[in-house]
Amino acid sequence: MPHPVAKRSAVPPGTTLRVEVDGVEVLLCNVDGEIYAVEDLCTHDGGPLDQGELQGCRIMCPRHGALFDVTSGRALTLPAVVPLPTYEVRIEGDDIFVEV
Numbered sequence: 611m612p613h614p615v616a617k618r619s620a621v622p623p624g625t626t627l628r629v630e631v632d633g634v635e636v637l638l639c640n641v642d643g644e645i646y647a648v649e650d651l652c653t654h655d656g657g658p659l660d661q662g663e664l665q666g667c668r669i670m671c672p673r674h675g676a677l678f679d680v681t682s683g684r685a686l687t688l689p690a691v692v693p694l695p696t697y698e699v700r701i702e703g704d705d706i707f708v709e710v
Contacts, residue, residue: 612707615630616706617704617706618645618706621639621645621706628660634649635651636648636649636708637660639664641664641681645699646681646696647699648697649697652673652674652676653694654671654676654689655689657672659672659678659694667679667680678690683695697710
């Protein structure tokens with residue numbers, strides 16, 4: 611059975627939290643109370659997204675300004691064109707589990 615990667619209370623609405631799951635850097639994103647998980651790696655240049663700003667369901671890469679939809683992984687603006695990998699999230703009580 612997988613171990614929890616974070617507590618839900620550690621990711622308030624409108625915030626993100628970077629965690630490692632099975633060697634993969636994952637960004638947990640709380641969008642209106644729902645937790646989503648995407649790879650913490652901009653598909654444009656490989657930079658981390660955890661320093662970017664979460665705006666609703668969109669995360670902005672701090673390096674070149676590419677926007678991604680964290681609910682689907684979709685690249686929304688150039689220079690990114692490749693979607694982010696997304697991961698299944700399961701919540702049990704206050705525990706967040708992510709399947710990579």
